[in-house]
Amino acid sequence: MDHIDVPAEQVVPMETIVEGVQGLRITFVNVFSIRHASGGWTLVDAGVPMSESAIRSWAKREFHEGPRAIVLTHGHFDHVSAARGLAEEWNVPIYAHELEFPYLTGQKEYPAPNSGAGGGLMSLLSPIYPRKPLDLGDRLRPLTELEGWEIVHTPGHTPGHVSLFRPSDRTLLAGDAFCTTKPESFFEAAVAQQPELHGPPSYFTSDWEAARRSLQRLAELHPSVVAPGHGKPLSGPAVAPGLAQLALHFNEIAVPENRKVGAVS
Ligand SMILES: [Zn+2]
Numbered sequence: 338m339d340h341i342d343v344p345a346e347q348v349v350p351m352e353t354i355v356e357g358v359q360g361l362r363i364t365f366v367n368v369f370s371i372r373h374a375s376g377g378w379t380l381v382d383a384g385v386p387m388s389e390s391a392i393r394s395w396a397k398r399e400f401h402e403g404p405r406a407i408v409l410t411h412g413h414f415d416h417v418s419a420a421r422g423l424a425e426e427w428n429v430p431i432y433a434h435e436l437e438f439p440y441l442t443g444q445k446e447y448p449a450p451n452s453g454a455g456g457g458l459m460s461l462l463s464p465i466y467p468r469k470p471l472d473l474g475d476r477l478r479p480l481t482e483l484e485g486w487e488i489v490h491t492p493g494h495t496p497g498h499v500s501l502f503r504p505s506d507r508t509l510l511a512g513d514a515f516c517t518t519k520p521e522s523f524f525e526a527a528v529a530q531q532p533e534l535h536g537p538p539s540y541f542t543s544d545w546e547a548a549r550r551s552l553q554r555l556a557e558l559h560p561s562v563v564a565p566g567h568g569k570p571l572s573g574p575a576v577a578p579g580l581a582q583l584a585l586h587f588n589e590i591a592v593p594e595n596r597k598v599g600a601v602s
């Protein structure tokens with residue numbers, strides 16, 4: 338078993354995930370918008386390279402104005418590539434957890450991917466993914482608060498990975514803490530995507546024990562709606578118990594063979 342099944346009727350559309358939260362899928366990764374009660378909105382994540390115009394026209398169509406800020410769940414290339422350009426254009430700050438700063442200020446490269454993680458094309462191709470640190474310069478600020486949302490530090494996939502939780506309706510934006518599609522085969526799975534709960538993308542996850550604890554923490558929030566960076570958003574009674582199951586059997590379900598406890602690497 339490499340995933341937890343979720344009934345197909347618990348998929349919710351990206352355009353209206355819940356009140357005030359919309360998503361946009363660009364190739365194999367999602368970005369999100371969250372509206373604030375006091376006005377304005379925030380962009381969560383900024384896609385793969387070449388996503389800038391797609392995000393810009395979506396923002397124009399949906400909001401007629403740029404956001405107040407850009408929040409990054411973490412610094413991997415598929416979540417940050419349009420951040421700098423859009424922040425310059427909209428003249429807004431970019432927020433991320435401070436532990437992610439070395440990867441967003443040009444100081445540090447992420448560890449080499451685990452190309453032997455198995456499971457599909459994404460793992461095999463992972464050695465060619467950009468790992469060079471981005472430099473967001475003076476646009477970057479530490480993420481300490483977000484109106485209406487709790488910032489949940491969920492390290493493991495990366496050291497400064499965060500998830501965003503809205504207690505008023507238990508909505509969770511999970512970044513890469515887990516996926517609702519098989520993360521190692523995004524391209525293959527894009528064709529007929531069944532809702533399934535999977536662990537974080539394994540070729541890029543650096544600390545599996547921390548990733549397990551983070552998932553446990555998210556399961557304990559009992560989210561009613563989850564929207565990850567990869568895969569479709571889900572809402573319904575199978576979601577929270579599914580996450581708890583995934584956390585409980587994390588080593589068996591999510592950790593790749595060559596990183597399991599006791600594996601010879
Ligand atoms: Zn990632």
Ligand SMILES: [Zn+2]
Nearest residue numbers: 413415513566
């Ligand atoms: Zn990702």
